[in-house]
Amino acid sequence: MDKTFDSVNARTINPELGKPLRSAVTDKSSHMDHWKYAIKVFESMKFVNKTNGKTTIPPCIKNWIISLKSFIYLWLQLKKRNFKYFLPRQVNQDSLECFFGSVRSHGVRNINPDAYQFVCSFKTLLINNFTSLKSAGNCEHDDTDGTLDNLKQFIESGTHCVLKEPEENNIIIDIPMLDLPHTFEVCDFTDMTIGYISGYLACTVLKENKFCRLCKNVLISNVKNNNLIRVRDYTTKSLLYPSESFQKIIYQMLYTTKYILPSIDSESIGKQLILLFEINIDFTIKCPIHDIKYLIYDKFKNFFLFTYIKHINHILNGLDRSNHSKSTDILKTA
Template sequence: MKESYFNFKDSYMKMKVKVAARQLSQTMAAAIETFHSSGHLKSDSLHTAEFCHLMDNLFDSLNSSQVRNHEGRKFRSALSGNSPHLEFWYDMLSKINRWKIFDKQGKLRNNFKFVDGWLTSIRAIILLWKKLQLQGITFLNLRNLNQDPLENFFGQIRQHGVCNTNPTCQQFVAAMKTLIINNLSSPLSKSRNCEDDFYEFLGNFGKFIEKYSDTIDQTPETSCSNTIVDTPDSTDEIFLEQNYATAYVAGYILSKVDVLDCVQCRNNLFSNDVILNQHLFVTFKENDERTRLNYPSERSAQLLV
């Protein structure tokens, strides 16, 4: 989250879907619940956290890209006959119809088009799924229904050259030919409004012309040392907010590290007690009762400070 996501000095910022997706995410809900548990927020803040959970699930349910759920997020899976999507959508249709939206002056407004957009999208997908089931379709990845690949492609066309924002037909064709040869590998803009679509060409021109050479990967042997880094035994002097974030980031780093099969190493890197105060935010980030995230020890968290 950034300060610019709440203070819209840039008129284009409030048009970006990713801003709303991050404001109404599970991470935001976990942060609110964490500060409520620590006494920094009042009890009515939990209503905001509940709304963030609902919207996060709604985004997930309409943006699935895998057949099975991803890391316990049941709505991130593909739509199927026994998936929870339909029951959730019918419940959201009734909730969205009861939304009351007020403007900055506190007046009730009914002219927000995004409400009708949500209702239309949900009803259209339910109708489409019923028709696909009659054709024998067993599952549907809903990310395939959005226009992100097309927007990403046009974005790469606009990046071809210095600033190709308004190309002619000839310039568009030339840029498209170059992108095809480069296998659409030009980097996407940081200010884009779409997620990576992860689509690839069936053929790769780069592999056609590259030369292969036989190389032997000589990986040096790793050894486990009994030397432990001398770090402070307590993080009491760290601010509570920083402590929550540090523990979460340390756990993410540990998930990317290939830890040796050494009991002493794991005992020093990971915490055996997941109920430590510094792990409060990490526990709220779990998608269900199963433990999937890493809980670092105080030594590991201290190394990031």
């Protein structure tokens, strides 16, 4: 059984130490011989019920036979198309297993949902995982990009911004002055996502200022019209709805970040980012007690750089499976 598991879990071309079958399937490997032998062994296996003495063949044995025959067929088809090797571990149903496991665990222990409960759990899990990816347990990481991939689409699309020519006497840093659009045309999902992030940033600012009432008046809205925040707010108290003016500032900050991405590896990138905000953002909200402008700039800077650099590290470590264009800034930086 150990060898059989090795034969279907290969993720490298060359065999791992002491595991000759944990390698890619090739013309010279022994996978085909082992699979044919394993099929015969599985076909000969029977389980005896100790109570009544009846022999049965459980589904796991039948499914092993089907899987191994499928691997043999798949490799023969790949060979006909001039494939030199085949990594069986790439053929798995872990994403499906993760999904059904999440449905079962939704609502503590929902192991036998009816059709209506299944649809409701599916919708809730779908919305929840737009904003946070949970551990995959013992399953392979899938190819989802998460919500921030939509933020990237928002940043790189929309109204084109006209850059003014930099002044010749710019001595230290070339910070562009941008003509920001007055409105941002985005889909409803992107708008809800930006609202969710705006609410998170507002919460961090209010914690810093000990939930100042005046800060809260300009950062938070009493109108609860963000469906993403509503479904994520399990306690109805922990998440905040951003004010329209504060969310507009976050839109502007996200839009301007694309002009700093090509120089993300330069020195004092955080200072450059804040200076870019200072020059271009129309900061319309104020608190007479606290300097919330620079606090918001600093919180957003930390959030943005952490997320962007984490994405770069995922690319460098081979954990990011997105199909990036070779011309994208993040791929160039990595």
